[in-house]
Amino acid sequence: MPIEPARLPVAGAGGVGGEWRAGSGLDVVRGVREYVAGDPARLVHWPVSARHGSLVVKELEDPASxxxxxxxxxxxxxxxxxxxxxxxxxxxxxxxxxxxxxxxxxxxxxxxxxxxxxxxxxxxxxxxxxxxxxxxxxxxxxxxxxxxxxxxxxxxxxxx
Known part of the structure; x- marks a missing residue:
């Protein structure tokens, strides 16, 4: 008999509950670095870029890890x-x-x-x-x- 999973809200990702899906903004950020031409715009860390005065991008943890x-x-x-x-x-x-x-x-x-x-x-x-x-x-x-x-x-x- 298959056991159906409970639908649970996930809290703790920045204090926000919601559904946890790949690519939903719950990527694990390992660090930040200077922007290099060709980096995806979705990786730009806007708050740090504003403080730094130039574009800074997020380095994400390898999902396999x-x-x-x-x-x-x-x-x-x-x-x-x-x-x-x-x-x-x-x-x-x-x-x-x-x-x-x-x-x-x-x-x-x-x-x-x-x-x-x-x-x-x-x-x-x-x-x-x-x-x-x-x-x-x-x-x-x-x-x-x-x-x-x-x-x-x-x-x-x-x-x-």
Missing amino acids: RRLAIVVDLRGPGGGETAEAAEAAASHAAGLAVLALRAGFAVTMATAESDGGRVAAVKTRIDVSRRLARAVAAEPPEGPFPPSTEVVRVTADGAQ
Whole structure:
């Protein structure tokens, strides 16, 4: 049975909530440098250019280096499972994973499964659904994750 991701507003990108999509202005800026003929106008950092007196462009982080690990803990309060809480946690994890994939992140999911913990990359919405369909209410592994990976923990007990 496919698990449908929850539609969640994403806050934290400059304090603005909204839908997170690749190219929606949520690029990670690594730094700024002087404008060079041929640089795309969309990369001009207008506030810094105004202060500097000449055009300055943003240098963006390589999208391939943006990694997110989602640790999914389906145990409810007290370590037990409540179907409703587990379903809500799985839905939130699915929504987060799909948004991150659309934004160009490399996504890894850590789940507890009937044969033990599993940490694996997911590349599509179908991969996400399959991983969450196999997840059980037990302690998920906490890694290992690739270097410079942002880790988010989604729990059924409400803790983050």
